[in-house]
Amino acid sequence: xxxxxxxxxxxxxxxxxxxxxxxxxxxxxxxxxxxxxxxxxxxxxxxxxxxxxxxxxxxxxxxxxxxxxxxxxxxxxxxxxxxxxxxxxxxxxxxxxxxxxxxxxxxxxxxxxxxxxxxxxxxxxxxxxxxxxxxxxxxxxxxxxxxxxxxxxxxxxxxxxxxxxxxxxxxxxxxxxxxxxxxxxxxxxxxxxxxxxxxxxxxxxxxxxxxxxxxxxxxxxxxxxxxxxxxxxxxxxxxxxxxxxxxxxxxxxxxxxxxxxxxxxxxxxxxxxxxxxxxxxxxxxxxxxxxxxxxxxxxxxxxxxxxxxxxxxxxxxxxxxxxxxxxxxxxxxxxxxxxxxxxxxxxxxxxxxxxxxxxxxxxxxxxx
Ligand code: NAD
Numbered sequence: 001x002x003x004x005x006x007x008x009x010x011x012x013x014x015x016x017x018x019x020x021x022x023x024x025x026x027x028x029x030x031x032x033x034x035x036x037x038x039x040x041x042x043x044x045x046x047x048x049x050x051x052x053x054x055x056x057x058x059x060x061x062x063x064x065x066x067x068x069x070x071x072x073x074x075x076x077x078x079x080x081x082x083x084x085x086x087x088x089x090x091x092x093x094x095x096x097x098x099x100x101x102x103x104x105x106x107x108x109x110x111x112x113x114x115x116x117x118x119x120x121x122x123x124x125x126x127x128x129x130x131x132x133x134x135x136x137x138x139x140x141x142x143x144x145x146x147x148x149x150x151x152x153x154x155x156x157x158x159x160x161x162x163x164x165x166x167x168x169x170x171x172x173x174x175x176x177x178x179x180x181x182x183x184x185x186x187x188x189x190x191x192x193x194x195x196x197x198x199x200x201x202x203x204x205x206x207x208x209x210x211x212x213x214x215x216x217x218x219x220x221x222x223x224x225x226x227x228x229x230x231x232x233x234x235x236x237x238x239x240x241x242x243x244x245x246x247x248x249x250x251x252x253x254x255x256x257x258x259x260x261x262x263x264x265x266x267x268x269x270x271x272x273x274x275x276x277x278x279x280x281x282x283x284x285x286x287x288x289x290x291x292x293x294x295x296x297x298x299x300x301x302x303x304x305x306x307x308x309x310x311x312x313x314x315x316x317x318x319x320x321x322x323x324x325x326x327x328x329x330x331x332x333x334x335x336x337x338x339x340x341x342x343x344x345x346x347x348x349x350x351x352x353x354x355x356x357x358x359x360x361x362x363x364x365x366x367x368x
Pocket of ligand 1: 128129130131160161162164193194195196197198199216217218219222251252253254273274275302303305306
């Protein structure tokens with residue numbers, strides 16, 4: 001079990017799929033191509049022991065197809081552990097569509113993607129991720145029932161991002177309780193990197209609690225709008241990893257915790273929504289622990305979104321969504337405690353507990 005962020009050049013040297021560093025016994029990888037709509041997508045089913053593989057679709061302008069493959073391998077694996085640690089009866093999967101969501105996403109392309117999802121007969125169930133909106137899932141729903149995160153008007157659970165943000169906020173509070181002796185974030189300096197769907201909702205929770213919020217985003221227009229709306233400061237320094245803050249919340253893309261950034265970090269707590277924050281989960285998880293930085297595992301605290309979309313499959317309502325999301329607070333404290341007692345990183349602690357659940361389920365399944 002070793003997920004590593006690899007550069008495009010390094011990736012080229014490896015065997016295409018099974019030789020990828022990010023390959024971790026994934027069950028099935030599906031390459032989807034459609035000339036007419038321009039669709040190029042990859043669906044990754046990592047593990048279906050706990051149930052059908054559920055996970056969002058990301059549309060991103062990848063530098064090359066290797067990067068897209070690496071991303072879907074890492075993301076789908078992350079979903080397996082996210083659902084297992086959250087106690088959901090689903091496996092881990094994810095999809096990526098190669099392209100610019102702003103200019104290349106069309107209803108035809110989304111429907112074609114939905115047809116590919118449908119061809120898997122429910123082994124993979126999709127939802128939204130970066131570059132996707134609830135309305136895109138409604139479009140996918142026109143051609144397949146194997147989609148969640150559809151709009152409330154169409155009988156779905158709606159946009160998962162506010163619930164994700166709520167879970168991240170609670171995971172952050174639990175980490176703060178352990179690190180600073182109190183879970184009250186009032187007065188705490190928090191840097192939120194990426195103020196998209198989840199980041200903005202997190203800024204809302206943080207400012208309501210009285211935290212001193214600084215934000216950063218590559219989308220300048222959004223940055224100024226969100227800063228104004230919540231009276232948040234915009235990070236103006238040259239290197240955000242050197243920012244003098246108590247808490248760093250990565251809410252953009254993954255792999256921001258790496259050799260370079262960890263050396264610079266002043267934050268004592270890391271708690272954010274982005275998936276795969278550790279560039280190398282073994283090396284960088286350890287580096288954080290050695291530096292005395294408490295890392296709230298991403299796949300644990302950003303599970304609000306999967307809890308929300310899973311409600312459509314398990315047929316539970318808002319009250320249960322909220323109580324399952326609120327549980328992230330206690331689970332975060334339990335994971336920190338497990339890590340201390342077992343002398344491992346918080347990331348390893350969460351992985352171990354999730355893997356134990358998967359192994360136990362596999363034994364049960366084999367007995368049937
Ligand atoms: P989003 O696309 O709405 O927002 C991402 C934001 O990050 C955008 O505003 C973008 O401009 C910004 N960004 C991109 N690269 C950046 C960089 N280098 N520096 C600063 N800002 C940058 O996505 P989202 O739905 O808010 O998701 C954010 C992260 O959380 C993603 O990693 C996603 O996989 C993860 N996540 C989201 C959900 C969910 O419910 N939406 C659930 C779990 C995990």
